[in-house]
Amino acid sequence: MLIYSQPLELTKFLAAIDNFLHSNFAPGWAIVVEGILVGAMILVMYALIALVMIYIERKIAAFFQARLGPNRVGKYGIFQSLADMIKILIKEVIHIKKADKFLFFVAPFFVIVSSVLAFGELPFGINLHALDFNIGVFYLLSVSSLGIIGILLAGWSSNNKYSMIGAMRSGAQFISYELSAGFALMTIVVLSGSMQFSEIIEGQRYCWNLFNGHLPALIAFIIYLISGHAETNRGPFDLPEAESELTAGYHTEYSGLQFGFFYLSEYLNMFIVAAVAATLFLGGWMPIQIKGWEAFNQVMWYIPSWVWFIGKAGILMFISLWVRWSFPRLRIDLLLNLEWKYLLPINLVNMLVMVMIVLSGFTLTDLFPALFGN
Amino acid sequence: MKFFNYIEGIFTALRSLAGGMIVTWKELFTPKVTMQYPENRKTLTISNRWRSELIMPHDENNEHACTACGICMMNCPNGSIEVLSTTIETEDGKKKKILNKHLWNYGSCTFCNLCVITCPSDAIIFNNEFEGAVFDKSKLLHRLNREDSKLRERKKDTAPATTNTTIKKENKEA
Numbered sequence: 001m002l003i004y005s006q007p008l009e010l011t012k013f014l015a016a017i018d019n020f021l022h023s024n025f026a027p028g029w030a031i032v033v034e035g036i037l038v039g040a041m042i043l044v045m046y047a048l049i050a051l052v053m054i055y056i057e058r059k060i061a062a063f064f065q066a067r068l069g070p071n072r073v074g075k076y077g078i079f080q081s082l083a084d085m086i087k088i089l090i091k092e093v094i095h096i097k098k099a100d101k102f103l104f105f106v107a108p109f110f111v112i113v114s115s116v117l118a119f120g121e122l123p124f125g126i127n128l129h130a131l132d133f134n135i136g137v138f139y140l141l142s143v144s145s146l147g148i149i150g151i152l153l154a155g156w157s158s159n160n161k162y163s164m165i166g167a168m169r170s171g172a173q174f175i176s177y178e179l180s181a182g183f184a185l186m187t188i189v190v191l192s193g194s195m196q197f198s199e200i201i202e203g204q205r206y207c208w209n210l211f212n213g214h215l216p217a218l219i220a221f222i223i224y225l226i227s228g229h230a231e232t233n234r235g236p237f238d239l240p241e242a243e244s245e246l247t248a249g250y251h252t253e254y255s256g257l258q259f260g261f262f263y264l265s266e267y268l269n270m271f272i273v274a275a276v277a278a279t280l281f282l283g284g285w286m287p288i289q290i291k292g293w294e295a296f297n298q299v300m301w302y303i304p305s306w307v308w309f310i311g312k313a314g315i316l317m318f319i320s321l322w323v324r325w326s327f328p329r330l331r332i333d334l335l336l337n338l339e340w341k342y343l344l345p346i347n348l349v350n351m352l353v354m355v356m357i358v359l360s361g362f363t364l365t366d367l368f369p370a371l372f373g374n
Numbered sequence: 375m376k377f378f379n380y381i382e383g384i385f386t387a388l389r390s391l392a393g394g395m396i397v398t399w400k401e402l403f404t405p406k407v408t409m410q411y412p413e414n415r416k417t418l419t420i421s422n423r424w425r426s427e428l429i430m431p432h433d434e435n436n437e438h439a440c441t442a443c444g445i446c447m448m449n450c451p452n453g454s455i456e457v458l459s460t461t462i463e464t465e466d467g468k469k470k471k472i473l474n475k476h477l478w479n480y481g482s483c484t485f486c487n488l489c490v491i492t493c494p495s496d497a498i499i500f501n502n503e504f505e506g507a508v509f510d511k512s513k514l515l516h517r518l519n520r521e522d523s524k525l526r527e528r529k530k531d532t533a534p535a536t537t538n539t540t541i542k543k544e545n546k547e548a
Binding site: 060062063064065066067068071322323325326327342346 | 384391394397402404405
């Protein structure tokens with residue numbers, strides 16, 4: 001395999017920082033400082049991505065409704081979400097008299113911590129991967145399902161019927177769709193034979209998992225997009241916070257920074273779902289490469305890996321917005337119908353089909369090793 | 375059979391969902407309808423049916439069509455119109471009302487259009503000047519007839535009254 005030139009990659013820069021720290025600190029302290037730097041970077045990226053996504057979402061939502069969207073704060077309204085952030089930060093945090101104070105205070109942290117933990121694990125690019133270990137997919141699933149505890153706590157501790165109904169709906173919805181999302185991801189784990197993100201991405205060098213596993217992978221992809229969308233409480237599945245019936249659902253009683261946490265984590269969960277789908281199905285940060293076309297591959301490598309990653313995740317997020325502004329909200333029984341009567345049985349059969357395809361060697365890499373094999 | 379219905383249901387659902395998404399995809403590229411008001415003031419077009427300010431059109435001779443009959447004042451549901459008139463006696467001994475002041479209160483008007491519909495001589499209309507905000511309540515009281523304006527003398531060769539009214543109605547609707 002040729003070594004491609006990667007001029008815009010951050011690898012050298014990171015290595016330089018690493019060298020600097022190790023030459024100036026004791027080895028233990030260097031690692032501590034690196035850990036703090038990485039943590040700070042993840043938190044900054046977390047906030048930044050949310051701001052950018054809120055702006056883009058408002059713009060795209062407006063375009064779908066033949067409006068212009070925010071266009072007053074800065075050119076094309078690019079500072080709109082920044083202004084909103086400042087507004088949310090300086091708003092008063094209102095304490096509810098008859099709320100369960102401790103749980104009420106703790107609930108937003110559950111939500112945001114679980115989403116930061118999942119966010120920190122994403123492979124953003126070559127060497128831009130804070131945590132890469134052999135049960136990566138499993139870790140991501142388990143950590144991101146912690147968020148529902150926060151939502152249930154928020155609904156319970158608010159001592160408010162709207163919040164409670166919203167939280168119970170969210171609980172039912174999340175637990176149901178988590179099954180489907182998990183099975184869809186497991187289908188891909190079966191295909192790539194690993195739960196480690198770096199190995200999964202490396203395995204998709206010449207053929208994305210979506211094409212490698214053809215039919216079952218496509219079904220798993222669609223199911224993952226649907227159930228991931230449902231897990232983030234958005235789009236046609238936003239009945240936990242259905243404005244018309246529940247004012248704002250589980251975060252009705254929250255204000256200021258605590259509401260900001262819910263808001264932030266909602267957007268970041270959307271990003272995480274898109275990023276996981278991009279990593280597992282669309283090759284993650286790996287540029288498009290064709291075996292034997294070295295010049296083409298080199299050109300593709302000139303685009304840095306994190307741009308590929310953001311781009312692929314961005315396309316999936318756009319699809320999520322598109323769906324959100326296309327379909328009306330589902331009723332709760334129809335929502336559970338969709339999961340338990342359709343997605344889950346299809347998923348189980350699909351996983352079985354995938355196992356058979358992998359075992360009998362009908363994946364594209366097995367069928368055409370000259371074209372797609374690593 | 376039930377199984378086939380189940381499978382068929384899935385594909386019908388997928389097809390209809392895809393149809394919905396195609397519709398919204400087209401909608402994404404339609405021209406945006408938002409009007410950016412203060413910037414587009416010069417190119418702004420307001421619908422002719424928009425009622426904003428009651429006016430009494432005067433022609434070049436400073437003449438209007440109001441006969442001071444007071445029907446608009448009687449029909450106004452909330453008393454926004456006040457017609458002040460004096461009665462004079464013409465040379466041939468007939469009594470005739472002359473319009474002094476036609477007062478209209480912008481602040482209390484509900485723009486119901488009843489005065490314009492019922493006016494027998496089409497003397498008043500609503501125009502499209504929608505920027506009517508003022509800082510003083512007294513400025514909302516408009517006097518519709520100009521200083522020294524007169525009643526337009528009706529020409530002798532006009533068409534009969536019946537056809538005349540139908541033409542007027544059509545004009546109003548247009």
